[in-house]
Amino acid sequence: MARFPKPPEGSWTEHYPELGTDPVSYEDSISPEFYEKERRAIFKRAWLNVGRTEQVPRKGSYFTKELKVASTSIIVVRTTSGEVKAYHNICRHRGNKLVWNDMPLEETSGVCRQFTCKYHAWRYDLDGNLTFVQQEGEFFNLDKSRYGLVPVHCEVWEGFIFVNFAKEPEQSLREFLGPMITALEGYPFDKMTSRFYYRSEVKANWKLYMDAFQEFYHAPVLHANQSPTAYSKAAAEAGFEAPHYRIEGPHRLVSTSGVRAWEMADEMRKPIEDICQSGLFGPWDKPDLGEMPPGLNPAKCDPWGLDSFQLFPNFVILFWGQGWYLTYHYWPTSYNTHLFEGTVYFPQPRTPRERIAQELAAVSFKEYGLQDANTLEATQSMIESRVLDDFLLCDQEVLIRHLHKETAAWVEDYERKTAGV
Known part of the structure; x- marks a missing residue:
């Protein structure tokens, strides 16, 4: 040296x-x-890298990310159109974590056609739309179009997936970089x-x-x-x-x-x-x-x-x-x-x-x-x-x-x- x-x-x-x-x-x-x-x-305003596009190589590929610093868990998924999107990992019914395996606090990944809640089987498509409610007729004035997954701002740069938890990011990802x-x-x-x-x-x-x-x-x-x-x-x-x-x-x-x-x-x-x-x-x-x-x-x-x-x-x-x-x-x-x-x-x-x-x-x-x-x-x-x-x-x-x-x-x-x- x-x-x-x-x-x-x-x-x-x-x-x-x-x-x-x-x-x-x-x-x-x-x-x-x-x-x-x-x-x-910082962590609820800045763009945060959560992974790469190789982790979601095809339609329906997804992974979850536990982000204690932002008090949330997110789902990152490649949609039917090929776009990479992110959602808060929470069911709109009773707030259960939507995607998890045996241990609720551990991250997971896989491939699916839709996300199904383990608690009451509500279903969401890859674009976050609520598509099925168990015993839907028992709910009061339910408009499924209003109860899709909560989106997270998500942009991709050179294959790196970034998210931003602000209501409206102050800069685009490229401007931030x-x-x-x-x-x-x-x-x-x-x-x-x-x-x-x-x-x-x-x-x-x-x-x-x-x-x-x-x-x-x-x-x-x-x-x-x-x-x-x-x-x-x-x-x-x-x-x-x-x-x-x-x-x-x-x-x-x-x-x-x-x-x-x-x-x-x-x-x-x-x-x-x-x-x-x-x-x-x-x-x-x-x-x-x-x-x-x-x-x-x-x-x-x-x-x-x-x-x-x-x-x-x-x-x-x-x-x-x-x-x-x-x-x-x-x-x-x-x-x-x-x-x-x-x-x-x-x-x-x-x-x-x-x-x-x-x-x-x-x-x-x-x-x-x-x-x-x-x-x-x-x-x-x-x-x-x-x-x-x-x-x-x-x-x-x-x-x-x-x-x-x-x-x-x-x-x-x-x-x-x-x-x-």
Whole structure:
């Protein structure tokens, strides 16, 4: 790992003077009251990614998503016309959860022609229309056309399914994403259908985990045990600085230069990496994915390591230079807990060896992610002591400043708009 020079015009933080350089408070990560404000001001107003279109590949395909932060469960379904729609997962009769299997609080998926309530067998078609009421004649002035499923605003961008719980979203999805994100259009997401998923319940505020993946200052230290001692010691002493940071609207980007794993010295690689020709950086055989979109690798690194796009509030798309990508989701469940989801995407393997190479990369990422989660639970326990009121951030942690400032700005904006309502 090598140090990279700061841009000639100054440090990264100085590019964004509105963020300041003062120590940062973590009160927003330990306050139950602030968490309740976040739920209303952010998670019920912003566009939230809940999955990809590959999860609903044909007519009648559906999945449910439990969203405790928004106090709801939703159904995402591909309708008869091929459109992707979302509904609150609630029957209009007595409020029972409409779609679930053996455990009401667990997510599920499948294919159906209609949704039938387990309680009294009311039925809804794929477009959410109420089509059948058991013993309909016993109801008073029932107009079935008025009692369809409650819709959720739903839009798709590059195969990513987003929902918005506002009565009327303040922006379209594309406006919300902005140019930095839409410049990724054309990446072959649809070719990345080999998928590995894991989740973890983390006893830390959701923003603390996002903070961990917005800087690489920690990498040579926290993840030292993942590398041979001589290499990790040298890396820790040298430090690491990413060559590019960018902030646009509520979203953030950090890019890093890379290494060609197969060119690393033998003592820097694990034996299993040589056997599988894969590791943290991914399979060594880079697929031919065609021309990449202009939004990738803005620092023009060669070799290029990764681009981590942090989409506000809780979604990350991380592109690896080796020709694959992964996503992170951080779903708050309380002021000091959240559900972390990691999903790794590769092109379909053509041989057993390629499959094993993908699995090794996915497992390596899971291991790194759980190391971060363990550290953050220790962080949460101590900042809740309130022994300290604020914390120092270095220049590499500029994106952390932005996330916490942006969170506060959304809360302040919401309170201003709803004052006296």
